[in-house]
Amino acid sequence: MIRNFLFFIFIIFSNPINSQEKLINLLKDDNKLIFIRHAYAPGNGDPANFKLNDCSTQRNLNKEGINQSKIIGQFFSKNKIQVGKVLSSEWCRCKDTAKFAFNEYSTFEALNSFYDPRFEKNKDKQINDLKDYINNWNGNKNLVLITHFVVISEIFKVGASSGEIIISDKELNILARY
Template sequence: MMKRKCLFAALCGFTLVCISAHAADIDWLVEQIKTGGHVLMIRHAYAPGNGDPENFRIGDCTTQRNLDDRGRNQARRIGQWLAQRGVQSARVYASQWCRCLETAQGLGLGPVAELPALNSFYERPQDREPNLTALKAFLAQQPADGKLIVLVTHYVTISSLTGQGMSAGEGVVMRLNGAGGFEVLGRLGFDL
């Protein structure tokens, strides 16, 4: 009986340590993005479905898969989560897809600029290399001590650039290295 209690206590202790380490990682990542030279790359908020209709056109939201109320609320809550931790403004860029633009605007971190390098290539494989090359060039031009950059984009862009798979509304933190590259520091789930 005593061995079971010790084992249970050890398992509970391990679980508590893991939870604390996770919270510490999140706190550390938030502190990092409040210093210069960091990028927070976020997958657009929840948009039901997969891909886009065949008649998809940039600039015409009626032809696209868009955020629903759950996604709009998720985008606002991410912005609130960041603001509560001291991140209240950033340089914000988004894919030209309506779901990314709406997510970026919902964050409330500042004006949103369209950045075609963030556009999806999920159904446009011919755009993969040109988009990634343009995105890497954009990042290489950013100052290693500049204001936080928030990039709102798509799963394929994030996973191809960072090796990280993201659910809707999750992010990855990167540090610009001053030599034209970056280092992936970790993921942010925003605890929503």
């Protein structure tokens, strides 16, 4: 996980200028969907007794994850990338990623994890609700969606590392990954 975080920093801050410019220009073109897997939260899944409304029972961001979130937010701010709306899963690690990166966000149930067997039955409805929301999105700025590995995997048929950004169009064609 640390390696993925360092790779993200390398890509964003150390890439040749033309690669950075391509990413920035892509994002400044607006009307993109920006899927972000929550920042680094050590472990896998959640404790058996976790409660959605009690962060102390969940797997949460550590210092590295908080810093990773802040770096994501600094990238958007520094490059004046327009964000129309930030939506987050209701899980605390996603809400914290949104808070540290973008400050303002709303939760959206369709972005919630269905990794845990208790939530597995929600998968089809969530994915349909998410696709409906995207199809009806009429914003003229980028839409940021902070979610989980399982949601990204179901939408794009690819995995994502903690803090990884997947940029797509409304038809869910992947345009870039960082």
